[in-house]
Amino acid sequence: MEFGGAIREAKKGTAELVVLAFLEAEPRHGYELTQLIEERSGGALTFNFASLYATLYKLEERKWIQGRWVEKSGQRRRRYYKITATGREVLASQRKEWRQFFELIGDLAGVRYA
């Protein structure tokens, strides 16, 4: 699926939200995140691999997530990111904002939001 210009612009702001959302359930490492995002979006959403990490570091700096090197037996040492309490709050409030935003757009532009 290809998005037009408008959505592409909007996508930039959504990166943080998507990352936080995927970390809500359990800690994950960077590669896992890209795979998940690609899978769940059916390939519609892909991250440039360098900018994914740029986003992760930004979130970490804001203390919304926390990264930690973990070595599981038989596996390569990887950095796992876990959402923090602050992160959860931010996610919740952003979810709320986005929902309100989509409802508004739906009303204004005549887009039905299921």
Place this chain on the structure above:
Amino acid sequence: MRDRELREWRVLVRARADAEWRALSSEVIDELACHLADQYAAARRGGASDAEARGVAQQLLNAASFLELSKRPRARIGGGYGHDLKVAVRQLRATPIVTIVAVLSLALGIGANTAIFSLVDSLLLRALPVKDPERLAVLGDTTIPANDQSWTYAIWQQLHERRARFDNVFAWSQWRFNLSERGETEFADGILASAGMFDTLRVEPVLGRGFTEADDVRGGGSDGPAAVISYSFWQRRYGGAADALGRRLTLNGVPFTIIGVLPPGFFGTDVGRRIEVAVPVGTEPLLRGRQSMLDERRAWWLSVMFRLKPGQTFDQATALLRSEQPQIREATLPPAGADDARRDFLKAAFVVAPAANGTSSLRERYRRPLTTILVVVGLVLLIACLNIANLLLARATVRRHEMSVRAALGASGWRIARQLLIESLVLSISGAALGLLLAQWGSRVLVQQLSTRTNTVFLDLSLDWRILAFTAGVTVATTLLFGIAPAFRTARVAPIEAIRELGRGMIGSRRLTLAGTLVATQVALSMVLLVAAMLFVRTFANLASRPIGFDRNGVLLVNVDLRRAPEPAEQRRELGDRIVEAVRTLPGVKSASASALSPIGNMSWNGAFQVVGAPPQTGRQRLAYRNALAPGWFATYGTALVSGRDFEPADRAGSAAVAIVNQAFARRFLDGKSPIGRTLRIENSSESPLEVVGVVENAVYRSLRDDPPPTVYTPMAQTIDDPFAQLIVSVRTAGGAPALLTRSVAAAINGVHPDLALTFRPLADQVNAAMTQERVVAMLSGFFGVLALLLAGLGLYGVTAYAVSQRRAEIGVRMALGAAPAGVMRLVLRRVGVLVLLGVLAGVGLSWWASRFVSTLLFALEPRDPVTLAGAALTLGLIGALAGWIPAYRATRIDPAEVLREG
């Protein structure tokens, strides 16, 4: 887990960050590498080939922008030089083989240059390590340069009286002191010097005092003869003990008292030699006994050095002495009778010459050989540079993509060139550092090679600003030489090539032209070095194998010093007979005899002869060398008696005076007619006329290079004049090594007389020492010639292998179309052949031109010797064939199918 995978990605990520001039923390690099490794592994699991999986991950990396990942651009401290340096080191470590080859060849090249230069520096350039050396001067005259001139004691006394005209003045003469009290000798180099030495040279003893005018009187001062020793002698012999002062030191059997220790680093005024002991000139009669030269107005043995007054010029000093020359001449004329000597005495005008560098007998002898070798090692370094330039060019081509990314990211051409030049600088500084170590070792080994048993060469090889500046200059020059072409070739790369993968063929072929030129130049320079090496090695071989008129092997020479034997001259002759008799009967001795001099020794003796009834000779043509022999000398040396007879015990004082001459004498004095029975007169001598009783074959006398000179031998028993006060006993062994006889011969001679000083030396050693210069030059040029050959071979191999790799596709297509391996081989070898041919032709021209500079160093060989030129060309051709054959053979093994698949 496969950590190798992770490491590889780490390197790639880091290179990518470098290309963007971005600093990434190692954590970030680890994480990105981990991601890429996971990506690769996933692709593999999905069924991709290794190359495909790698491609997927690589694409991810290529598309990445590190702008957001690094908080800051690469630190650019000092305009980014620090960063450039780090990148350079990383790049060099990434290609260890290229780096090691480059650093080693540079180390060898720079090391050789520094080693030879430090010899040039200490022998030719360095000032004496004394205060204000530029005010020192030596005395010569208009016919003989000051460095070689010597004066009589009488003249020295006249100069000494006039010392107030200058700051100061002193006279000296080199001397080898025998330290042992009896039996086998142990020598120390030193000088006899007048008391003014310490003040003239401004040398302050570190312990005790120097000798004064009171010490420098005939037979030694009131406290007995005094000696000053060098710092190293003090350390070595006395362990640096303070109570060395006042101790007794036996010199040539005479007890001296040590009164002072010279400062460390002071080696005297003769460069190439180190003073270990210095005694006053006035003690000469003690050391030389009856042969004292203090009152001998025909004995020229003292050098004279002045220190000029501040502001006094050399011309003023010369004028001053010339104005007093008539008085000095009048006061020092030799006694009546020596008419020639009186006529020529002090005819030539005095010259006061600068002596800041001291005097040196080695200097003139080694000036040309050293300069030649300096050129040789310079060429070797040039060849090494060309090699490295080629290696770097090849690498630069590989890194073209990286550089174009940098260019695309806005790096200027200069910035890229600078990065590459810094890499070159890192290479040459590493090479220089290693080379400096090599040079320290090499120059010491070289100096040892220059030393012979009787002549210990000492050169101050400590690092000085001149050597360091030379090495630094060479380092910068080499960096520019091998770095600049690759740097600017690469810097010109267009950013667009980052995207385009085309144009490889174009760049490749341009590189090949440049590389080909470099390699052909290498071949030409190697040719020059090879020709030089062959010339010098053949010179040495010619000298070593030339017939010398006797068999040098299996003879032990024993120098018996008779100066201090208490017996009068007549009894000493009888003593000689007894010594020879005692030695001859020893086990292991085949024969023994005695003589006044030994061939190729450091002394010579000549006389002016006329053959009665033959056309008289004039000028120098009258001169023939002399030696005095005991019976059996020719048999011991293996010199053939051509006609007549050898000396016999019956040829003694009182019987008819006889002589034996060599063939060269007969040729010059008698046009080759038989001299047997003819009478020889000796000019300016009280000796009676000699009857020639035998003719022997020619033998070398003083020099191996000269043709054997006319020589007259007389029986020792009849020779009235005994100018040397020494006896050379020559012992031919029955088969063993001559040195093995030392102990038994020493014991036998001590049995005859217990107080004689003995010096042993195999004859072969003495003869071969005369070839030291040729041996060292042959050894060095041979070594560097082979090295140059090796480097040229490497260069040829490298450029051919690269050309083959560039033309893989073409060769594959040719083979697919049916080209035979032989045809492919011809294709590759033709290129090598052209390069070698061009190089050899240029090399022949260069050698032809350069040969005139070395002609004086050669022996029995034309500098443009065609055999040598052909030999060198052939050798280079063979090396070229070998260097080309390996890649050519590889080319024939190319699998067309594989190449076409790749294409």
